Amino acid sequence: MFYREAGDFKTSYVDDGQTFPIKFDRYRYYFVLFVAFAIVPLLVNDYWVNAIFLPFLIYSIAAIGLNILVGYCGQVSLGTGGFMAVGAYACYKFMTGMDIWIGGVQYALPPINIFFSVILAGFVTAFVGLLFGLPSLRIKGFYLAVATLAAQFFLVWLFNKWSWAYNYSASGQINAPEREIFGVAITGPSTEAWATYLFCLVFATLTALVARNLTRGSVGRKWMAIRDMDIAAEIIGVNPLRAKLSAFAVSSFYVGIAGALFFAVYLGAVEVGEAFGIQKSFIVLFMVIIGGLGSIFGSFAGAAFLVLLPVLLKLMLADQAQSISPVANVFGWLFLALFAISAIMFLVSAVRSRSIISTSALYWLGASIATFIIYALTIGGMGWPTDIVAHLQFVIVGALIIIFLVAEPHGLAQLWRVSKEKLRLWPFPH
Amino acid sequence: MKTRLATMAVAAVMAAGPVMADLVFPSLSYRTGPYAAGGIPFADGYADYFTLLNERDGGIGGVPVRVPECETGYNTEKGVECYESTKGEGSLVYQPLSTGITYQLIPKVTADGIPLHTMGYGRTSAANGEVFSHVFNYPANYWNGASVGINHLLDINDGDLSGKSVALVYHNSAYGKEPIRTLEELSEKHGYELSLLPVDHPGQEQKSQWLQIRRNQPDYVIMYGWGVMNQVAIQEAANIRFPMENFIGIWWSGAEHDVTPAGDAADGYKAITFHNVGSDFPIFEDIQEHVVDKGLAAGAGDQIGKVLYNRGLYAAMLAAEAAKTAQEMHDTADITPAMMRDGMEALEVTEELMTELGMPNFGPSFSVSCENHGGPGLGGITQWDASAGEWSLITDFMESDKEVIQPLIKADSEAYAEEAGVEMRCN
Numbered sequence: 080m081f082y083r084e085a086g087d088f089k090t091s092y093v094d095d096g097q098t099f100p101i102k103f104d105r106y107r108y109y110f111v112l113f114v115a116f117a118i119v120p121l122l123v124n125d126y127w128v129n130a131i132f133l134p135f136l137i138y139s140i141a142a143i144g145l146n147i148l149v150g151y152c153g154q155v156s157l158g159t160g161g162f163m164a165v166g167a168y169a170c171y172k173f174m175t176g177m178d179i180w181i182g183g184v185q186y187a188l189p190p191i192n193i194f195f196s197v198i199l200a201g202f203v204t205a206f207v208g209l210l211f212g213l214p215s216l217r218i219k220g221f222y223l224a225v226a227t228l229a230a231q232f233f234l235v236w237l238f239n240k241w242s243w244a245y246n247y248s249a250s251g252q253i254n255a256p257e258r259e260i261f262g263v264a265i266t267g268p269s270t271e272a273w274a275t276y277l278f279c280l281v282f283a284t285l286t287a288l289v290a291r292n293l294t295r296g297s298v299g300r301k302w303m304a305i306r307d308m309d310i311a312a313e314i315i316g317v318n319p320l321r322a323k324l325s326a327f328a329v330s331s332f333y334v335g336i337a338g339a340l341f342f343a344v345y346l347g348a349v350e351v352g353e354a355f356g357i358q359k360s361f362i363v364l365f366m367v368i369i370g371g372l373g374s375i376f377g378s379f380a381g382a383a384f385l386v387l388l389p390v391l392l393k394l395m396l397a398d399q400a401q402s403i404s405p406v407a408n409v410f411g412w413l414f415l416a417l418f419a420i421s422a423i424m425f426l427v428s429a430v431r432s433r434s435i436i437s438t439s440a441l442y443w444l445g446a447s448i449a450t451f452i453i454y455a456l457t458i459g460g461m462g463w464p465t466d467i468v469a470h471l472q473f474v475i476v477g478a479l480i481i482i483f484l485v486a487e488p489h490g491l492a493q494l495w496r497v498s499k500e501k502l503r504l505w506p507f508p509h
Numbered sequence: 510m511k512t513r514l515a516t517m518a519v520a521a522v523m524a525a526g527p528v529m530a531d532l533v534f535p536s537l538s539y540r541t542g543p544y545a546a547g548g549i550p551f552a553d554g555y556a557d558y559f560t561l562l563n564e565r566d567g568g569i570g571g572v573p574v575r576v577p578e579c580e581t582g583y584n585t586e587k588g589v590e591c592y593e594s595t596k597g598e599g600s601l602v603y604q605p606l607s608t609g610i611t612y613q614l615i616p617k618v619t620a621d622g623i624p625l626h627t628m629g630y631g632r633t634s635a636a637n638g639e640v641f642s643h644v645f646n647y648p649a650n651y652w653n654g655a656s657v658g659i660n661h662l663l664d665i666n667d668g669d670l671s672g673k674s675v676a677l678v679y680h681n682s683a684y685g686k687e688p689i690r691t692l693e694e695l696s697e698k699h700g701y702e703l704s705l706l707p708v709d710h711p712g713q714e715q716k717s718q719w720l721q722i723r724r725n726q727p728d729y730v731i732m733y734g735w736g737v738m739n740q741v742a743i744q745e746a747a748n749i750r751f752p753m754e755n756f757i758g759i760w761w762s763g764a765e766h767d768v769t770p771a772g773d774a775a776d777g778y779k780a781i782t783f784h785n786v787g788s789d790f791p792i793f794e795d796i797q798e799h800v801v802d803k804g805l806a807a808g809a810g811d812q813i814g815k816v817l818y819n820r821g822l823y824a825a826m827l828a829a830e831a832a833k834t835a836q837e838m839h840d841t842a843d844i845t846p847a848m849m850r851d852g853m854e855a856l857e858v859t860e861e862l863m864t865e866l867g868m869p870n871f872g873p874s875f876s877v878s879c880e881n882h883g884g885p886g887l888g889g890i891t892q893w894d895a896s897a898g899e900w901s902l903i904t905d906f907m908e909s910d911k912e913v914i915q916p917l918i919k920a921d922s923e924a925y926a927e928e929a930g931v932e933m934r935c936n
Contacts, residue, residue, distance in 0.1 A: 126597070130590040175928075239681055239707075249690050249921060250632070250683035252612050256928055267929075268616030346585060348612040350683050352710045353585060390590065397580065398594075465580035466540030466549075466808075 082502040098291055104499075115280055120273035128272040133345045135386045136279040137337050142366040142378035143290050144333025149364070150372035151294055152326035153306030154215050158227035160359030161234030162331050164351050165207045166338030168244045170200035171253045174266070174343065175246060193258040193265050193343065197282065200339035201332040207234075208331020215323045219309075231360055238351040252350050255343045266343045275344050282340060286333055291375050293329065302326050303373075334363075369483055371492025380491035388479070389472050395452060397468040400459025407457050414454035421447035530843050531573045534559060534828060535595040537605040540808070542582035543711040544607075544736035546766045547817055549808055551606055552578065554821025556807035557800050561792075562829060564799040569832050570842040583736075585609045592617065601849040602626050602828055608684040616929065619643045623846040624853050628824050629654070629760055629783055633687055634921035636883025638854070639933045641922065645853050647827075647884030648875050649783040649909075651733075652917060654759045655688035656909035657781050657888035658731050659695050661757065664904075671700030676727040678718060678734065678742055681707035685733045688759075692731070694913045712738025719745040732758045739767035747774030754779065757890070763900070764816040768893045776895035779903075781888050784823045784872040786900040788814030792822075792867035816891075816900055823872055831856045854879055873906045879935040886914065 082103045089095040099105040123132065141159060148156050173196035177188040191199065211230040215223050238244050245253050257267030264270045265278050293299050301322040304312035313319055342349045349355070362385060370381020403411070425443035429435050435444075455461050487493055501508070538552030539545055559574045568574050577598065579591035588610035592603065602624045605611055611631035618625045619642060627635065627646045635644040649657075663670055677692055679685030689705065696703040704727060706718040712734060719742075722730060730751065734742055739762045746756050754777040758767070763780020793814060800806050801813070812818040835844045835852025844852070857876040863869055873887040887906040894901060926933065 126593040129593045134586065236709075239709075249686065250608075250612075251686050252609075252683045254612065254616070254928070257930065268620035346589065346613055347616060349585070350609050350612070352682055353609045356710070389587075393580075393590075399577075401575075464540075465538065465578045466545075469541040469580045469582060 082499070082505070084503075096295075098295070112284070115284075116277070120277055123272045123276055125272050128276045129345070130390055131387065132276050133279055133340075135382055136276075136283040137340045137345055138363065138366060138382035138386055139283055139379045140286050140340070141334050141337035141363045142370060142382045143286060143375060144330045144337065145363050146367050146370075146373065146375070146378045147290060147294070147302070147333065148326050148330035149367055150374065150377075151299060151306060152302040152323065152330075154212075154323060154326060155220065155224040156227040156330070157224050157357075157360045157364070158211060158230035158234070159334055159363045160355040160357060161231040162204050162208055162334040163338030163341060163359060164234050164238050164355035165204045165331075166200045166335030167342035167349060167355065168238050168253065168351075169203040169335065170196045170339035170343050171246075171255070172244070173199050174258055175256060178243075190258075192260065194260055194278075196258075197336055197339040197343070201336040204335020204338065205328040205332035208334070209324055209328045212324050212327025212331075215327065216320060228357075228360075231357055235351050235355060238355075250350075252348055253342065254348045258343075266347065268347070270344075279340055279344055282336060286336065287375055287379070290329075290333070294375070298325060306373075365480065369480060369490050371490030371495075374490070374492035376495060377490050377492030380495070384491065385476070388476055391452075392472050392475060393468065394460060395455035396461050396463050396471065397465050398460030399462030403458055407459070411454060411458040414450050414457055418447055418450035418454050421450055531575045532569055532832060532844065533595075533598050533600045534574060534576050534602060534825070535591075535598070535600045536576050536578045537581050537588060537591050537595075537603060537607075537610065538578055539581050539583045539606070541580060542584070544583045547736060547761065547764065548583070548606060550764070550812035550815045550817035551821040551824075553806070553808040553810075553812045554818040554823075555604070555825045556821075557796055557813070557818075558822050558825035558829065560800050560805050560807070561796055564803065564805065565795060569829055570836040572842045574829075581605065581607065581610060583607050583609075585613055589613060596621060596623060599846070601832065601844065601846055602853070604628065604824055604828070606630065608632075608682070608687075612683060615641070615644055621846075622850070624850040626824070626828065626853065628820070628827070630684065632925075633883075634918045634925065636881065636886075636918050637922035638878070638880050638882035639922070639935050640926045640931050641882060642934055643850055645877065645882045647856075647877050647882060648858075648873055649886050649888055650883055651684075651687040651759070652691040652914045653883075653886035653888055653909040654781050654783075655691045655731070656695060656886075656914060657890075657907060658757050658759070659692070659699065659701075660907060660909065661779075661781075661890050661904065662701075662729055663699065669699075672702075673729065674702040674704065674725070674727040675729045675731060676704045676706055676722055676725070678706045678708060678715075678722075678730060678732045680712060680734050680738055681709045684735065684761075688731075688733055690917060691914060694917065695910065698910075698913065708734070708738055708742070711736055713741055715741050715745050719749055719751075722746075722751065723749040728755060730756045732756070732762050734758065734762045738762075739764075740770045743768055743775050743778060744771045746778075747771045753777035754892075757781065760820075760888075763891060763893075765898075765900070768895070769898075773895045775893055778893045780891050780893075780900070782816070782891050782902070783888050783906070784819060785868075785870055785889075785902055786816050786819060786891055788819075790868050790871060795867060819871075823868075826866060826868065826871075827856070827858070830858065830862070853877060854882070883918070886911070 082101060084101060087102045099108055145159055148154050173191045174193055176190040179186045211227060214226040245251050255266040257264055263274045265274055301317045304317050305319060305322045309319055366381035366385050369384055371377025421443050425440055425447055428439040428443055432440060536552055536555050539548035556576050559576045562569060563573050577595055579595060581588045581591055588605055592614060600623060603614060604626050608630050611627045614625055615632060625644045629649055631646055633650040633652050635641040635646050636650055692703050706721060708715055708718055732742055756778055758780040760782050768775040768778055801810060831853040832844060832849060834855050835848040836842055838851055838855060839848045854877055859874045863871050873885055875885040886909045889902050889906045890904045891900045892903045
């Protein structure tokens with residue numbers, strides 16, 4: 080009814096080729112941007128920014144980067160953690176003043192503004208990514224994955240060994256000193272929540288815009304041609320060297336920016352083995368796969384899923400409210416009763432239909448999970464032992480990944496696409 | 510319906526009762542992940558001591574203590590989440606038991622005005638209180654540990670180490686790299702030859718390092734390890750038949766779970782410590798009576814009296830005493846993080862105090878000052894007896910080489926002050 084093409088007339092090619100051709104979609108997009116830029120900064124506090132928004136935005140940028148390489152160009156990479164480390168260390172060197180020794184004489188750049196440090200860090204990472212992308216011209220699939228895995232281990236080793244990269248500090252840690260933009264602190268200890276949030280949001284928005292338009296244009300089409308069948312692509316005139324290397328460079332640029340923000344704005348101090356180990360590569364790959372290969376929205380969705388889920392589980396299960404307001408108490412009982420009803424209904428329908436995955440049982444299962452979440456959040460957490468919750472987190476996140484990949488191999492982005500298709504016909508599907 | 514809701518609401522209010530202000534000591538623990546074996550006993554000891562205070566004395570100065578626990582898994586990102594989620598509750602002091610998380614929290618706690626106590630870990634140069642206003646690492650730090658180890662080697666070699674060779678097996682991270690500079694300085698002073706053998710996280714694979722040790726035959730091996738790395742190293746040392754009494758671990762490499770996997774072969778392995786070991790102290794009777802028998806023991810309750818449990822207990826004791834000091838200084842039972850910081854800076858631990866607490870000779874007696882946040886830097890040596898299955902303290906708490914360490918602390922902290930733009934205090 081609202082979500083439709085009909086009646087939205089395009090009078091120019093520019094209009095016709097825009098990212099969101101449906102009016103409702105376009106306004107929703109403007110609304111999201113408005114909320115993110117104008118409303119959220121007024122409401123956030125340290126906890127929301129440092130525990131939720133910063134990791135979400137930064138991982139989104141990394142996931143977009145990896146999505147360009149894996150999802151659009153079809154080149155598997157396990158080196159994301161290493162490339163993030165390049166971004167982080169490059170940003171550190173630029174923001175503290177890069178020193179270079181040529182023939183025993185030291186030349187030092189002045190410290191560069193943090194915004195440009197992050198961008199330059201992206202370019203350095205793009206160059207490194209280009210180098211490690213060279214093997215992709217000869218090898219594919221698993222073999223390329225192993226080559227990029229080598230990049231991961233080599234880069235972590237390098238930043239542990241090469242004391243120039245961490246300014247010869249005794250511990251090998253890098254610490255982000257305080258840096259400002261327009262007099263507002265962006266890095267360092269005395270930052271305001273809204274400032275760091277907006278800084279990362281600007282990067283996330285810009286990178287997402289550029290990525291979206293790259294992938295819609297000729298560059299992206301070349302990548303996709305290579306992904307779908309590289310020999311056919313070569314025959315129709317796509318240069319595989321330029322297509323593959325440009326994908327590696329652009330992808331690494333994004334990942335480098337994510338690494339720089341991760342170090343400078345989010346954590347403030349990192350140690351390469353701990354922060355940029357192999358698990359980082361995997362988690363970003365999970366984000367891309369769960370979110371949906373070859374989708375910018377999927378990158379955001381995947382990052383949100385893997386960042387928010389552990390925090391949500393922790394708030395639900397491990398936390399314990401000191402005092403519960405009477406209103407919350409009443410609602411808590413209400414939701415507990417609803418949870419009990421849906422759990423019983425789930426059992427009843429499962430027994431009746433002799434199957435757990437029958438439609439009605441699944442509905443009741445969903446209802447009981449939803450009511451339990453609401454119940455736990457209303458009463459301020461269940462207060463279970465932290466180690467049990469931590470183990471449960473692994474179980475739940477792992478199970479959800481498996482369920483997701485079985486039920487919807489194309490990820491959250493595909494769910495989004497399907498629901499949009501349904502919306503288009505709503506409320507007259509026939 | 511309306512009246513029923515109202516009655517329920519009233520009943521709920523009455524059940525909840527007045528909100529008690531309590532002293533919050535958050536525990537950023539890790540009971541999962543690669544370092545859980547070390548994290549669990551420490552967290553248990555930390556929690557049990559405060560439970561004891563609540564049960565036996567009704568808290569600290571009459572105010573009950575609350576220890577909200579937050580699982581970090583030794584992961585810095587989760588550490589940030591834990592810090593941000595607990596700092597608003599009036600948290601008095603943070604003890605993350607992780608060097609990585611410590612580096613992250615140092616600027617944050619200073620900006621937020623909450624003290625950070627990193628006992629025997631973290632940033633060593635935080636001992637300089639002139640630069641680090643909110644960070645404390647008494648009673649000893651990594652560099653003291655390295656120096657105490659070398660002093661012990663001097664003792665058993667009649668004061669002469671020239672021509673000897675020492676290998677450092679270390680966790681290839683900020684933590685493991687800490688002692689390198691000290692050991693290098695000491696090697697110049699005492700004339701031993703130092704070789705460095707890094708082990709990458711998590712440390713399950715150490716074949717090449719121990720092959721090098723077997724080939725080069727160093728006289729002594731010092732280890733800065735944590736988690737599974739310790740067990741593997743001790744097993745590998747046993748495999749190449751390295752004499753265990755010449756193998757010395759730092760205090761994070763000297764717990765029961767580190768040596769038991771190697772069985773009898775680990776007999777004689779030594780570790781540096783800054784507090785006493787074993788459960789032969791009066792306080793353990795109190796813990797049995799007020800905590801264990803009431804079913805209030807933290808975790809599974811099977812860690813009591815282990816080395817790292819004692820360390821958690823000691824950390825909690827120092828925190829509680831600092832809180833008491835703060836209460837006396839500011840003449841209020843309900844202290845704020847800022848008052849807690851003052852209390853930590855004025856903390857004085859004497860032998861009488863420890864005896865009174867049921868912990869005689871549990872640690873060195875010391876006092877903290879504005880300039881010195883690092884305490885005296887005393888350390889002792891413990892040795893593992895595999896047949897008895899227990900650690901025992903074989904030396905007194907001895908001095909470390911302040912001549913070497915103090916200039917290093919000064920240089921490193923001043924470099925930090927310049928980088929971070931910190932003004933010197935204590936003038």
